[in-house]
Amino acid sequence: MxxxxxxxxxxxxxxxxxxxxxxxxxxxxxxxxxxxxxxxxxxxxxxxxxxxxxxxxxxxxxxxxxxxxxxxxxxxxxxxxxxxxxxxxxxxxxxxxxFIILGASGLFLLLLIYALIFKAVKEDDFVSDDSPYNYEEVYTKDQTNYKTTNAETYAYQLKKDMLNTDYSPNIEKDKYSFALKLCLDAPSFGLDESTTGYFSKVSENKLLILVEIEELDVLTEPEKNKIYSKLNMCVDDILGGNTYQKYIGTFKNKTFTMLQTPEGVFKDDQAINELLLPFYEVKED
Ligand SMILES: [Zn+2]
Incomplete structure (x- = not known):
């Protein structure tokens, strides 16, 4: 034996x-x-x-x-x-x-701890990778946040631009507004020239025209429509061959009565500020 x-x-x-x-x-x-x-x-x-x-x-x-x-x-x-x-x-x-047994036990224990930690980490990965619901939720949330943040910035910029209308635009500073004032001829619609303001801005291939008209709430629908169509005609004249996407708005007291965007023409209650926000969107490369 x-x-x-x-x-x-x-x-x-x-x-x-x-x-x-x-x-x-x-x-x-x-x-x-x-x-x-x-x-x-x-x-x-x-x-x-x-x-x-x-x-x-x-x-x-x-x-x-x-x-x-x-x-x-x-x-x-x-x-x-x-x-x-x-x-x-x-x-x-x-x-x-x-000593060999002690060393081997120690090594085994270390490997065991390592394996447990590794397993825990892997399980975490697995949960987040393989859970489309969570992923979607986070993704959607991020997108919303992103849009909200930008929209807030755009809305702020629009308000700033609405405050910057000029009653007597300078040809050097704002040639489109200058030309528009001449073309529109506010007094011919019974509008007070000294309270009719103009603002224009170009961003990429987009043109924004804002016109502040003091008398908007006392004008009749046909009177307003005449102004809107003249405005549109004037902008086209001024742009000539330029193929800008047009964003045109008339407002009084921060409220638009008409908005013309590539999406169409919106009047009164339908003319909400948000329609102009695409003008402020910058293309990402
Ligand atoms: Zn002896």
Whole structure:
């Protein structure tokens, strides 16, 4: 039968007994050599742990050996003193199997922790990747936020532009407004020239024309329609061959009564500011 575990002994160290001794056998003085043996438990001849030490004393003169236990009291005391002065080295290799097991356990534990963390991270990824509902929700939310933010900016810009209408536009500063004022001829519609303001702005291939008319709420529908069509005609004249997308609006007190965009013509309650916001949208490259 194969014995694959058990105990073994090995010599750890030999050293001279330095304290004064006399050999009981040959009466030689200071002739003792102490040899320390370590006993260890092994599995497949791999030392696992120490079981204890045993010290054998040999007379270098007569070669008689004595077990520590059978030594006369005086020699045993001398031996202990000698070992105290010169402690024998420790045989750590008698525990090498133990260290291997400890190391392997530690490594296994580390790998286990790593695997658990890795698994947790992967599961997180899996949830977010494979959940179209969550993804869609976030995506839609982002889109909405994006649009809201831009729309707010555009609305702010539009309000600013509405405040910047000019009652007597300068040909240098705003040539379209200048030309439009001449073409529209506000007094011919019974409008007060000094309260009729103009604003124009070009962005990419888009043209914005804003006209502020003080009398809008006292004019009849036909009167207003005449103004709108003249306005449209004037803009076309002024642009000549330019193929701008036109955004034209007439307003009083920040409220539009007519808006003309590439989408069509909108009047009164239908002429909401938002219709002009596409003018402010900038194409992303
Ligand atoms: Zn002897």
């Amino acid at each position: 194969l014995i694959f575990f058990g105990t073994r002994s090995s010599r750890i160290q030999s050293q001279k007994v330095t304290s004064h001794t006399v050999c009981p056998h040959c009466e030689s003085q200071n002739s003792f050599i102490a040899t320390i043996f370590g006993t260890y438990f092994h599995i497949f001849w791999i030392p696992m742990f120490t079981l204890g030490k045993r010290t054998i004393v040999e007379c270098s003169h007569c070669k008689k050996t004595y077990d520590e236990k059978e030594l006369p009291e005086s020699i045993r005391t001398a031996l202990h003193k000698s070992l105290q002065d010169q402690p024998p080295k420790k045989a750590y290799w008698h525990c090498s199997g133990c």
